[in-house]
Amino acid sequence: MALVGIIGAGIGGIATAVQLARYGIESVIFERDRIGGLIRNAYSVENTMFFPDGIKGEKVVEILEEYVRKYDLKILYEEVRAVKKAGGLFEVETAGGVHRFKYLVVATGTRPRRLPFDGITYHVAEVPERHYGRVLIIGGGDVAFDYALTMSERSDEVIILMRSEPKALPYLQELxxxxxxxxTLMGQVREIRPINGKQKLLARTSAGNFEVELVLGAIGRVPNIELVQGIEDDNLFLVGDVKNGIYRQTALAIADGIKTAMVIWRRERYGDTE
Ligand SMILES: Cc1cc2nc3c(=O)[nH]c(=O)nc-3n(C[C@H](O)[C@H](O)[C@H](O)COP(=O)(O)OP(=O)(O)OC[C@H]3O[C@@H](n4cnc5c(N)ncnc54)[C@H](O)[C@@H]3O)c2cc1C
Known part of the structure; x- marks a missing residue:
């Protein structure tokens, strides 16, 4: 049995596992999708202090994959369905069975806040690779503006529709x-529906009606915390976006992961409870 279970192979979960491996502590990461998590969607990551010219989210994921190989990290591609504490251990339930760990790290990130309409895509990394005519992006924060930069290279026209003044970083707004x-338009969406006989959607908004080929939603994110809600335990750690509220940044997720691994190691080595 590995000592540490980690839920989520995003940057936070992988940073935790790498630092643990450097201490010689074995972990198992559970991932329901692919390595890399949310950062795969980023147009250009510039604030980690290592890439002044920016690095594509896809490239960051390739680097994470290299870490996984280098440290021979164990990843089980299974969704965690439930977690409980029993007999002094965490029991992590997946379709493959129940796995037991002394320490549990929850690095499950966030999921998109959804609009009440069908046909909206929420992650730019899920958009099929082709050229688009007109694309509508709903939201006025960093993610909406970041998505617009990505899609402007793959579309004739991108419209960002936001309810109020943009909240995106001034730097992104300038780009x-x-x-x-x-x-950029100010307004609210009233309806999104497929147009009969066309591979298009009609977006009815307070700023006008638009025929579009793609609608991307970027109106905020909700933490994936439900699995451990109500469990309070010194050996349970939250890492990254799942706990960082509006401060959702890779550098913070990495820092959380590395610190968590250091705390676990000190506990094992010195019985440290700090
Ligand atoms: C468009 C965009 C641009 C961004 N640009 C930047 C930037 O420039 N700079 C920056 O610092 N940050 C940026 N970010 C934010 C950054 O992506 C996140 O802060 C970071 O990826 C969070 O990592 P994480 O490991 O905490 O969570 P995530 O990356 O969300 O990883 C969570 C992982 O957990 C898995 N998971 C969840 N639940 C379960 C379960 N029950 N069982 C198994 N697996 C599960 C998910 O599949 C996922 O792989 C950007 C985000 C977006 C969307």
Missing amino acids: VKKRSNIR
Whole structure:
């Protein structure tokens, strides 16, 4: 049995496992999808202090995959359905069975807040690779503006529709302003429905009606915390976006992961409860 179970193979979960491996502590990561988590969607990551010219989210994922290989991290591609504490251990339930650990790290990240309409995509990494005519992006934060930069390279026209003044980083707003095929509009969505006989959607909004080929939703995110809600335990650690509220940044997820591994190691080595 590995000492530590980690739920989520995003950057936070992988940073935890790498640092644990450096201490010689074995862990098992559970991942329901692919390595890398949310960062795969990023147009350019520039604030980690190592890539002043920015690095594509997809490239970050390739680096994470290299870490997984280098440290021979154990990843089980299974969704965790339930967690409980029994007999002094955490019991992690997946379709493959029940796995027991002394320490549990929850690095499950967030999921998108959804709009009440069908046909909306929430992750730009899930958009099929092809050229698009007009794309509508709903939201006014960093993610909406980041998605607009990605899609402006793959579309004739991108519209960002937001309810109020943009909340995105001024830096991202400047980049968006420089793209001649992106326009920003203030307004709210009233309806999104498929147009009969066309591979298109009609977006009815308070700023006008638009025929679009793709609608991306970026109106905020909700933490995936349900699995451990109500469990309070010194050996349970939350890492990354799942606990960072609006401060959802890779550097913070990495820091959480590394610190968690250090705390676990000190507990094992010195019985430290700090
Ligand atoms: C468009 C965009 C641009 C961004 N740009 C930047 C940037 O420039 N700089 C920056 O620092 N940050 C940026 N971020 C934020 C950054 O992506 C996140 O802070 C970071 O990826 C969080 O990592 P995490 O490991 O905490 O969570 P995540 O990356 O969300 O990983 C969580 C993982 O847990 C898995 N999981 C969840 N529940 C279960 C379960 N029950 N069982 C098994 N697996 C489960 C998920 O599949 C996922 O792989 C950006 C985000 C977006 C969307």
